[in-house]
Amino acid sequence: MKTITKLFVSSALALGVSQAVYAESIALVGGRLIDGTAEQPIADSVILIKDGVIEKVGSVGTLEVPNGYRVISTEGHDVLPGLWENHAHIQLTGHADYPHWQAEYADRFVDEVMPAALVQLLLSGVTSVRDLGAPLSDTVEIKEAVAAGEIPSPNLYTSGPFLQWETDEWQSHYRWPIKTPAQAIEKVNQLADAGMEIVKLIDQDDMPREVMETIVQQAHKRGMKVVAHAHKPDEIRLGVEVGVDNFEHTGLTTAPGYPDDVLDALKERTATGIFDGLVFWTPTVEGLYNYETTVQNHEHFDNSCWHRGLKEDTIADIKQSIEKPGHLSYSQLVPLRKPTLKNKIAQLKETGVVMLVGTDVGIPMKFHCQTTWREMATWVYEMDFSPMETIRAATYWPAVMMGVQDQYGSVTPGKVADIIAVNGDVLKYINLLQDVDFVMRKGVVYKQDGQVNEELLPESLRME
Structure with missing residues (x-):
């Protein structure tokens, strides 16, 4: 920096x-x-x-x-x-080839990519952001720079690396494998000592239950929040049982909806108290719902707002990677998932979970300067949320989820x-x-x- x-x-x-x-x-x-x-x-x-x-x-x-x-x-x-972006990746900025990005840009994350992402978010009206998954040393350096006033930025909450059962070699700098309860305690403590406020779980159903439970318990002991992917039924089942605070994404690929026992478990947990019983859910639905529209018309890629802070060769590399949105293997299942989304959102509403606005921004074709409002518009115009509840899902409720409603979330x-x-x-x-x-x-x-x-x-x- x-x-x-x-x-x-x-x-x-x-x-x-x-x-x-x-x-x-x-x-x-x-x-x-x-x-x-x-x-x-x-x-x-x-x-x-x-x-x-x-x-x-x-x-x-x-x-x-x-x-x-x-x-x-x-x-x-x-x-x-100010808005909250509840699911961001500030080490990513829309490039479609993850292994290439991690190999070629790791030495630019701190000095170029992450500052650019933060300023783009701020200028789009996002004043608080949760960054869910990045190398720990880079995250610490960025947080220190933000705290020192060196980078104008939203209020920044971070998880550092994902915690999961297994990782590929090319992911090892921002994803940590956890194999035992002792290792779970060690790694959660390492994150907490480094100033992380969040623990991020993925594929937690692959872990032995004792390991996952230890992660959640130790995180809560250290005053951290636990967010977890909800792509598979067992990720949700185990997460509800062991006390995950916030589930991410709509998940379940092309399945028409969530299994009844998953919905019943969510309803039971949301009935256990006032704020203590709240279960939060960040559905990140817009990118899926609008993928076919993006393939038909991706003029918004030409909006130069996402160029702010990026070098010319970085911009050119991102552009070439998304030149043919319909060709991306990352998104081939999305047209089959789209018809399931309204039902899944309706099911989640019925369980009593509290929805938060988040977008997975940074993933292919999703840029920090133009994504949060798209999620909110999709909620209102397609998913039957009222404008007021959508605004509160992007302001008040995220502050409650992070336990900072005494400082943020309302005027x-x-x-x-x-x-x-x-x-x-x-x-x-x-x-x-x-x-x-x-x-x-x-x-x-x-x-x-x-x-x-x-x-x-x-x-x-x-x-x-």
């Missing part, structure tokens, strides 16, 4: 950027506030922000703006909490000032989120009136 750090520091000094920018007092005035809670939207809202924290919330005529606050008009806009007094705004009625036209006009993170305005404040970014992450 030395290059990025040097660029950012020299840029900041030249522009007079300092920690004072984080202490600016700002009033957002005029827009309709959808605050992320169960409250009704507030028309003509006023939001006072001081030292990066939401101080007061009210409306024009009931809450005056004190002297010394910079007023930013949000008239005509819907104002929301309410005392919370960190992570706020976005879009021009128009997002409750009627959820796809307005593809063009976020305003992005504030910790009280710092990175985007206003649709224009990025490029001066707040390191030179390597600016657009011409």
